[in-house]
Amino acid sequence: MNANAPPVNTEQRSRAVHPCICTDRIRETGDVATLMFRRVDGRKFDFLAGQFVTIRFSWGGQTCSRVFTISSPPTRPDRITLTIKAAVDGKATRILHDHFGEGTMVEIGDAAGDFTLEGRAVEKALFLCAGSGITPLMSMLRALHDQGRDLDVTFIQCARTPDDILFGNELQTLSRNMPRLKVETVCSRASGSDDNGRAGRLDITRLASLVPDVGSRTVFLCGPSSFMQAMRGHLIELGVPTGLIFSEAFGGDPSTRTVPPGTTTIVAFERSGVRREARESATILETAEAAGVYVDTSCRMGVCGTCKVRLLNGEVDLNDMGGLSDLERQDGLILACCSTPRGDVTVDL
Structure with missing residues (x-):
């Protein structure tokens, strides 16, 4: 997650986790499924549209945990839905996609994140959006509909x-149902005979035409x-102020790593007394x-902040997506999941 400016109080909550049971499974596409969960204790979920949760589960004798954005709106707090794409190289997402459904148990942590309409x-x-990036935006849009808010979107x-x-x-x-909502889809490749000359990536010319x-x-x-x-480059070139572009990334970008x-x-x-090349x-x-x-x-992409560790010596390239505060950075903390050494380093592990 990488939101430009926090609109709400984003101080760390206690890292509570809640036993939850899957109550439904919906197949969205060939590699995407939506899982619906309710809390075992019967309480409602507390979150803002656009926030994410950490989900933990056991499979094959191992405990897995991953971060997913909630796709359902907070206006329906008795249940939450997580829309999950089975990544080709993603063990945890493949397990959830292929094997989890009604009756399966997981633990879900408190919601976090400031990629939200609230306070703005x-x-x-x-x-x-592209790919799984649709999930926080669907939560926002569903909430706007349920609240009867007539926002131009x-x-x-x-x-x-x-x-x-x-x-x-x-x-x-x-x-x-929402008079000021305009929906557009852009497909980079055609499917069968559905092209009609419209397939192609979203470039700056097409973006300007659509909006x-x-x-x-x-x-x-x-x-x-x-x-x-x-898209950020296109938006700025089309006159959108950088302060009005709020973003959340799904997946890290290995190309940003700069180990020579x-x-x-x-x-x-x-602390472990181990040295490793x-x-x-x-x-x-x-x-x-x-x-x-x-x-x-947990998330392994610089979002959740679970893997904070202190850098004692050396320098790293830290490519996080919002998992560290400015104060934590100043205090010498890094995120192990998205920090690559620039040379020999020592960490407090």
């Missing part, structure tokens, strides 16, 4: 093919890092796991 004075909005979803479009029918229904008044809108941008980088090729780098784990572009977390040094971790 928004007159007109652009919701711009242009909603653009980018997908690979028409078969990969998420919540298409619901979005069309919402657009009929002629984009310069006067507050933008909520969510998706893979490469998508967000490209061929460099031998040693990571020393002070780090392979090229490996994070502190990956090196620790290879060395058998335990690190408490």
